[in-house]
Amino acid sequence: xxxxxxxxxxxxxxxxxxxxxxxxxxxxxxxxxxxxxxxxxxxxxxxxxxxxxxxxxxxxxxxxxxxxxxxxxxxxxxxxxxxxxxxxxxxxxxxxxxxxxxxxxxxxxxxxxxxxxxxxxxxxxxxxxxxxxxxxxxxxxxxxxxxxxxxxxxxxxxxxxxxxxxxxxxxxxxxxxxxxxxxxxxxxxxxxxxxxxxxxxxxxxxxxxxxxxxxxxxxxxxxxx
Amino acid sequence: xxxxxxxxxxxxxxxxxxxxxxxxxxxxxxxxxxxxxxxxxxxxxxxxxxxxxxxxxxxxxxxxxxxxxxxxxxxxxxxxxxxxxxxxxxxxxxxxxxxxxxxxxxxxxxxxxxxxxxxxxxxxxxxxxxxxxxxxxxxxxxxxxxxxxxxxxxxxxxxxxxxxxxxxxxxxxxxxxxxxxxxxxxxxxxxxxxxxxxxxxxxxxxxxxxxxxxxxxxxxxxxxxxxxxxxxxxxxxxxxxxxxxxxxxxxxxxxxxxxxxxxxxxxxxxxxxxxxxxxxxxxxxxxxxxxxxxxxxxxxxxxxxxxxxxxxxxxxxxxxxxxxxxxxxxxxxxxxxxxxxxxxxxxxxxxxxxxxxxxxxxxxxxxxxxxxxxxxxxxxxxxxxxxxxxxxxxxxxxxxxxxxxxxxxxxxxxxxxx
Numbered sequence: 001x002x003x004x005x006x007x008x009x010x011x012x013x014x015x016x017x018x019x020x021x022x023x024x025x026x027x028x029x030x031x032x033x034x035x036x037x038x039x040x041x042x043x044x045x046x047x048x049x050x051x052x053x054x055x056x057x058x059x060x061x062x063x064x065x066x067x068x069x070x071x072x073x074x075x076x077x078x079x080x081x082x083x084x085x086x087x088x089x090x091x092x093x094x095x096x097x098x099x100x101x102x103x104x105x106x107x108x109x110x111x112x113x114x115x116x117x118x119x120x121x122x123x124x125x126x127x128x129x130x131x132x133x134x135x136x137x138x139x140x141x142x143x144x145x146x147x148x149x150x151x152x153x154x155x156x157x158x159x160x161x162x163x164x165x166x167x168x169x170x171x172x173x174x175x176x177x178x179x180x181x182x183x184x185x186x187x188x189x190x191x192x193x194x195x196x197x198x199x200x201x202x203x204x205x206x207x208x209x210x211x212x213x214x215x216x217x218x219x220x221x222x223x224x225x
Numbered sequence: 226x227x228x229x230x231x232x233x234x235x236x237x238x239x240x241x242x243x244x245x246x247x248x249x250x251x252x253x254x255x256x257x258x259x260x261x262x263x264x265x266x267x268x269x270x271x272x273x274x275x276x277x278x279x280x281x282x283x284x285x286x287x288x289x290x291x292x293x294x295x296x297x298x299x300x301x302x303x304x305x306x307x308x309x310x311x312x313x314x315x316x317x318x319x320x321x322x323x324x325x326x327x328x329x330x331x332x333x334x335x336x337x338x339x340x341x342x343x344x345x346x347x348x349x350x351x352x353x354x355x356x357x358x359x360x361x362x363x364x365x366x367x368x369x370x371x372x373x374x375x376x377x378x379x380x381x382x383x384x385x386x387x388x389x390x391x392x393x394x395x396x397x398x399x400x401x402x403x404x405x406x407x408x409x410x411x412x413x414x415x416x417x418x419x420x421x422x423x424x425x426x427x428x429x430x431x432x433x434x435x436x437x438x439x440x441x442x443x444x445x446x447x448x449x450x451x452x453x454x455x456x457x458x459x460x461x462x463x464x465x466x467x468x469x470x471x472x473x474x475x476x477x478x479x480x481x482x483x484x485x486x487x488x489x490x491x492x493x494x495x496x497x498x499x500x501x502x503x504x505x506x507x508x509x510x511x512x513x514x515x516x517x518x519x520x521x522x523x524x525x526x527x528x529x530x531x532x533x534x535x536x537x538x539x540x541x542x543x544x545x546x547x548x549x550x551x552x553x554x555x556x557x558x559x560x561x562x563x564x565x566x567x568x569x570x571x572x573x574x575x576x577x578x579x580x581x582x583x584x585x586x587x588x589x590x591x592x593x594x595x596x597x598x599x600x601x602x603x604x605x606x607x608x609x610x611x612x613x614x615x616x617x618x619x620x621x622x623x624x625x626x627x628x629x630x631x632x633x634x635x636x637x638x639x640x641x642x643x
Contacts, residue, residue, distance in 0.1 A: 009448050015455035019462070080447040102451035102485050105458035153523065168461045172478050179520065191527040216471040218461055218478070 001046040001116055002026045006036040006062065007078065008054050012101075016049065019105040020112075022166070033057030037065060040073070046116045047074040049108070052090065060086075063093040074115040078103075104173035110163035127162055130224070131208050134162065143206035153178055154199050161212060161222035170219040196220055229379045233371050240367055248360040252353055259349040263325045264308060267342045270295065271327060274340060278331050284338060291317055291345070298339045303330040313345040322347045385409035389418055396425060398432045436495055443491045450488060453481050483607070490609040493550070494597075497616045502544045510539045510548075510573060517552045518571075521560065529566045536573035541640060543621055551617045554610040555580045555636055561606060562634070570633070576640055581633045588629035595625075 003020055007013040008031050017027050028045075030036035033056045040048065040062060048066075052059030059077070066073060075095045079086060087098045096115045099108060117125060117136070127134040133142040139155060141148045150158065160177055161169065171189045178195075200212050215221045274295060277285040288295040294313070306329040313324025326343035389406045396404055404425040406418035457478060466474065496502060514536065518525075525532055541548065559569045559582035567583040585601075593599050595615040600608035614636075618625040624639040 009452060011452035012448070012455055015452070015459045018459055019455075080444060080451075101447050102454040102481075105455055170458065170461060170478055171475075172482050173458070176482075179524070191523050194527075195523070215461065216466045217468065218466070218471050218474050 002028075002043075003112070004028050004030065004036075004039055004043075004045045004048045004073075006030045006048065006054070006059065007051045008032060009051075015105060016108065019109065019167070033059070033062070036062055040066060040071065041069070044071060045073045046119065047076060047096075047112050049076050049078055049112070050095070051078045052086065053080060060090060060093060063090065063095055067094050072119070074112075074119045076108075076111055076115060078108075104170065104176065106160070106164045106167060106169045106173045107177055109167070110160050110177070113163040129162060129165070129211070129222075132203065132211075134159070143203060143208040146206050148202050148206050150199070150202065153195060154202070157195055158199055161220070164222070166221070166223050168215040168219050168221045174219070229375055229383075233375060237368065237371060241364055244360050244364055248357060251356045251360075255352055255356065256349060259346065259352070260325060263344050263346060263349075264327070266293075267308075267325065267327045267344055270342050271329060271340070274342070275331060278333055282334060284331075284333055289316065291315065293342070293344050296341045297331075298341070300330070300337050300339045303332075303337050304328055304339050306330070311343055313343050313347075315345060315347075323350060382411065385411070385414045385418070389414070389421055393421060393425075398429060403429070436498065439491060440495045443488050443495070446484075446488050450481065450485055454485070457481060487607045487609070490607045490613060494609060494613055494616060497547065497613065497620060500620060502547055504544050504546065505542050506545060508541050508543055508545055508548055510541060510578065511536045513545075513548065514552060514571060514573065514578075517549070517556060521556055524560055525569070528560065528563060530560065530563060531566070531568045532570075533568070534571035534573075536571065537575060539573055539575055539578075539640070541621075547617050547620075551614055551638075554614050558582075558606075558610060558636075559634075562601070568633075577637055578640075579635055579637045581635045583632055584634050589627060589634065591627060594627060 001024065003025065005013055005016050005020075005027060007016065007029070010031070013029055013031065017029060020027050028039060028043075030039050033054045036050075036054070036059075048062075050059045050062060059079075063075060063077075066075065076097045076099060077087075077090045077095045078099050078101060079090075080101045090098055096118070097111050099111060125136055127136065131144050133145070134140070135142070141150055141155065141158065156178055157174065160174065171192050174192050174196075175189065178192075196212060196214075200210055203212075204210055209225055211225060212220055212222050270293065274285055284297050285295075287297060306327070309326050309328065311324055311326040312321045313326075314320075315322050322345045324343050324345045326341055329340050329342075331338050331340050385407050386409075389404070392404045392406065395402075404422055406414075406421060409415055409418070457474070461474060514534070518532070518534070556569075559580050562584045563569065563582050564584065568581075569583075570579075570581040572579040572581070594611050597612050598608035599611075600606055615625050618638060622641040624641075626637045626639065628635050628637070
């Protein structure tokens with residue numbers, strides 16, 4: 001997939017680029033409004049990560065530009081402004097999602113993956129990873145065609161791992177993804193452990209290999225063995 | 226004591242004292258003049274009597290009229306000539322009056338006589354009585370005049386002052402109203418108004434600057450925090466770590482996420498204080514709370530908390546965003562400050578929402594808990610949760626109360642009558 005990252009903060013830009021660059025992905029970057037406009041007018045992308053506060057212009061104008069030129073690139077707004085108005089305005093202008101700084105790269109990846117999936121398959125598709133099979137529309141997980149019953153949180157957790165395949169996902173990122181503001185409690189990582197354990201157990205019982213590994217106490221990683 | 230009551234009291238007291246002193250001086254002056262007059266009469270009478278004795282060498286007839294008596298008394302030695310205040314017996318009226326007497330002596334045919342000439346002073350007394358009457362009359366009149374001035378004129382003069390006072394009482398840093406006093410004819414009040422307007426404008430500006438500073442500072446912090454966060458996420462992808470390194474990375478993660486929450490809470494607080502969240506809609510509290518509870522389910526379960534709830538339908542018109550934050554904060558507090566196997570009770574009625582939890586055995590200090598960064602030493606929270614709750618409740622006119630009775634800490638939101 002082809003991704004354009006429009007972000008004026010070099011540190012952040014570099015990290016995002018690193019995280020997204022993997023086999024099959026092409027990442028391009030723009031650090032200001034004008035180079036961003038130049039890129040979006042020339043090429044089309046699967047997803048554009050757009051920081052709306054740019055040094056030489058408002059990122060929302062890039063959205064307007066895309067809309068005016070009937071471009072169908074997926075857009076995820078990255079903003080330091082946790083303002084509802086901005087969010088609504090961005091979504092009104094055709095953005096697909098909105099993420100507030102600071103965020104975990106794994107969260108960003110999950111959101112971008114979701115956007116690209118929606119764009120590519122018009123919302124109905126099946127994720128396949130070896131013997132694991134996820135029907136996104138039916139929200140059903142099957143291993144070797146045998147359905148597994150997951151709770152809502154477990155299902156979300158598995159999807160999160162799928163979106164961040166091959167990456168270490170930190171416990172903090174998981175907690176924030178699954179519990180949002182409720183993840184405020186620092187003494188709550190035990191229940192993440194038990195959640196991950198449940199997912200692994202259910203997958204294994206259904207005959208899947210154990211693809212989810214604990215990564216040196218900081219988080220977990222879904223990877224091919 | 227009101228200023229003009231105080232002023233009147235002083236004023237009245239001085240006036241009365243001055244009037245009494247004046248009265249006393251009048252009295253002294255009048256009695257001196259009248260005594261002098263009476264003495265002159267008596268002296269004339271004496272001269273006439275002595276002339277008579279010199280001419281006829283015999284005592285004149287004793288006089289006993291309404292106002293004057295002259296009596297003679299034979300004595301052995303001549304008496305010293307002197308004036309004295311003595312009672313005058315008015316035979317006609319049959320009563321004693323104050324009077325003036327001259328005692329002197331005369332020699333008739335070698336015999337010594339004491340001559341006493343006395344005259345009534347009743348007219349003098351009458352005069353003095355009139356003087357006192359007038360003085361008291363003036364005092365009463367003065368009281369009346371002061372009362373009327375106080376009632377009708379002073380109240381009107383002080384009106385702008387009370388207007389300004391009222392505005393000062395209603396002054397709040399958070400609403401947009403400026404103090405705008407009515408102009409007055411009185412210079413002092415105009416000066417006061419000017420000073421008050423100036424001061425309120427300055428206070429508001431300073432407060433706004435301070436808030437803008439908090440907001441800007443929090444905003445500026447977002448980018449570096451975002452960079453740290455993303456670098457951490459990148460760092461853990463780079464290779465194998467031993468246990469010690471993992472622990473360090475874990476600690477940094479925790480610190481960064483606390484920093485993030487703190488920062489977001491500060492930004493949120495500024496936003497609520499400035500009333501920038503205005504997306505009010507009708508919210509059904511019961512399903513919303515149920516949703517929150519199911520979100521928290523795993524966390525409750527982790528602490529083995531016993532959860533009970535009793536809810537009726539209740540609608541409120543608020544921002545969904547803010548009411549969710551309010552519920553999140555109260556529920557997560559109820560959980561965070563609980564102990565293993567503790568209890569959480571939620572009660573929702575038409576008038577209130579109460580969230581109860583077991584916890585420490587001491588009541589929290591009522592006045593302190595809503596202050597920024599007030600938290601127990603062991604708490605992992607930001608110390609802003611309840612401040613935010615209070616601010617949200619204030620914005621919607623709800624009352625947020627805390628109480629503790631032998632086991633349960635309760636936070637109660639009393640909804641206003643909508």
